[in-house]
Amino acid sequence: MTQLFTPSAPDRLRVDIWSDVACPWCYIGKRRFEQALTAFPHRDQVEVIWHAFELDPGAPAEHPLTMRDALAKKYGRTAEDAQGMMDHVTRTAAGEGLEYHFGRARLGNTFQAHQLIHHAAQHGKQDAMKERLLRAYMSDGDLVSDLDTLVRLAQEVGLDGAEVRAALLDGRHAHAVRQDEAQAQALGISGVPFFVLGGKYGVSGAQDPQTLLGALNQVWQETHPAPLQMLGTETPADGCEDGQCAVPDRA
Template sequence: MTAFTPSSPDKLRVDIWSDIACPWCYVGKRRFEAALANFPQRDQVEVVWHSFELDPAVAARPGQSMRAILAGKYGRSEAQAQQMLDAMTQTAAEEGLDYHFGDLQPTNTFQAHQVIHLAAERGQGDAMKERLLRAYFTEGEFLGDPEVLVRLAAEVGLDADEVRAALASGEHASAVRQDEAQARALGINGVPFFVLGGKYGVSGAQSPDVLRSALEQVWAETHPAPLTLLAQDAPAEGCEGDACAVPGTANQT
């Protein structure tokens, strides 16, 4: 599906494609939250999270360290890969995030995305997204284990048995695939990616100022302010509804 559900007249919908295993996605989430905090209509913004897998082929089982994976992916030495991780850790720290790449356990995120969809149905989508990102980048949790996902979901208020059953049945697998298909249809190749008002895209973990400016621009275009009448000496004749003023009289026809 490629169509967006339109926002209600008093809302601005922001669709965000993101992966739990993406360090810039956590940074982007914090920067978007900072932009939203300074946006006057923040209470009228509806955020919808969408699934995106940076590496759908990665194994679900524990494997190589993040440093070794980066070295192999970019053709760097492990020392150079560690420098990349150190730089990312510093960037995250500037946003108040505490990354521990040495403890991180890379894994497939397909099931974790399913849990977010279930949580969204229960009004806890953002809380679940936040909990999984912290578990992955800060706490070194192995998100390829369904029981770990069940425990983390229970921490944000979901029913453990319901989560366990949903994962076993793959109840929300199609929702994840639909998100990914929609991303391809829109030409989204990297994350985070923000779609504002169903028509404007912002790519990457942009600064809070850039994101707030985008929010303001789209809000102004989709929610125009009422006209302000300029001062005038006296009422002027005109038509309103099916009645028009008669020149020189107080009558209307």
Template sequence: MKVEIWSDLVCPFCYIGKRRFEAGLQAFAHADTVEVVWRSFELDPNARPEPGRSVHESLAEKKGISVAQAKQMGAHVTQMAAELGLRYDFDRAIPTNTFLGHQLVHFAAHHGRQDAMKERLMAAYYTEGQNLNDLATLTSLAAEIGLDAEAARQALEAGTYANEVRLDEYQAQQINVRGVPYFVFEDKYAVSGAQPIELFTEVLQTVWNEAHPAPTVLATGEACDVDGQNC
């Protein structure tokens, strides 16, 4: 079973959604048959790095609210994340463009480390205040999960995986993805948002049942049963 997940590296609900999906997957009896593919999505492709500016200030400007209100929103999301063991630190987070980061995730995918790279980048942004638009930072994070830092640097400088990021985004447009995280199961079922853990398990089970239907019983007769009452 293939599950494709569109998300952005600086979307707080995407990291929460990742954790909830992982918990739902863990509760699924056939988890070892599931292939997870991370797809790129930029909430703001025109975003520019803003050194010295806080996430709170950027959010306040975008939504037309006060910085105090933006901080309250951040506190609410931080609490949601904490319930899943994630320690968000929006005071340290650096507003930035995620195009390079998405390219690095694709680079990692070509080396069998896509999920690990996605996880490391999200942790770096949300909990460590690292700049995901900085080449040295990105290559260092790649090295931390066992990838070749020099190969990663060359790929990012050359834009080797830029077209793969754009293809993901084009596919998102084709299926009308308007917000992330966005989960697609076997090209048939979609789940939008950081849904409850139980819902992810239910969807996984539904897709599995459709692909592995139980036989239809056409007739029953005398037989030994598991209760031992007939034999």
């Protein structure tokens, strides 16, 4: 973990997470973080904020390649090697209770999907929207750059479809997405998922739940020191308070 910036508020622990809905490890990381939170004693005082990160900001609305062929091209590997990579991630996801179906995945730009997550945050549904978009991409084969698809997914988590459509058409959350990405660049974040705990420490990658729990405990202890515990005594002892040192008469 590397120290980053300002600590959390005294009564809260803020966790900022940068990720992309087109990132298989980000969904796995989300599930592992949720497991860590379940075991964290102060979980009710944790505030999670999702931030945008585009792995391929120049991607077209819909990529003509399958995920297997796109991976092979990106890493200069054979189609068989790419399939092996997909199979490995699929098995890892299954261990976290997730079903990945890369064969039906539709690759495309995620800029509007990130805008939708920001819109959902204004209505207290950011985490639910993030979850639904990840499942849409990794499991359902939905094209998350398609406006009608995004409106439907938003309605599924309880958002107003007409309002979502208007927000995505006028791009009112586009600047917030760019701010997320600029902050990620300023922090030196080059891969996701990336967790910033308490504004103080960064954790990179889809770490296992125990590692994430250890990070939560460490940051909580450093930013929320335990109050001083007083040892009881039967009789009071002399001391100085408020700039005065009274000498009691015990005659």
